[in-house]
């Protein structure tokens with residue numbers, strides 16, 4: 001299984017994501033830098049980590065979305081390569097136009113850093129097939145710009161087409177319709193604010209994030 005983690009100036013969850021991917025695949029991911037201009041051949045997953053790319057200046061993810069490597073990520077996503085964006089990675093994906101909507105400042109204006117309950121809305125995707133439909137899981141969040149917003153037509157479309165992957169089962173940040181993670185129309189790009197890579201082994205206190213990577217990486221029994 002060939003995976004890659006894209007690192008931007010200010011990313012800070014890249015190592016945790018790399019450790020999770022190596023734990024589950026047994027292979028170290030390629031670590032790509034934002035101004036790289038080529039992807040390694042045969043990638044089966046491109047992962048965009050959390051953090052504060054470019055200090056969250058302008059808007060979170062806006063500058064990173066215009067990095068040279070993102071041209072390649074956009075092209076690969078268009079050809080069907082799975083792309084996973086976590087937290088700042090989700091912000092980058094919306095800013096790059098790979099996912100609709102925007103991540104606004106949290107409704108309470110606070111940085112929210114805690115475990116939250118999530119409903120797995122669809123299991124019909126490579127990212128969520130390791131879960132049971134409607135399952136409630138606990139995954140940590142850590143963000144100040146996690147308030148997902150889109151116009152009503154877009155929100156309706158996301159819901160009707162099965163593009164809502166995760167919903168908060170409690171109030172977290174003011175997100176429209178409690179949306180915590182969405183897919184693109186093709187289903188090969190997932191952005192989510194919670195951090196599954198932070199809960200993949202018992203030492204983390206819970207392993208609810210592990211099934212996301214296992215399902216995605218086809219190592220479920």
Ligand SMILES: NC(=O)CC[C@H](N)C(=O)O
Nearest residue numbers: 050051087088143144145
């Ligand atoms: N953990 C993260 O990725 C933080 C994301 C983002 N920069 C925010 O605080 O909104």
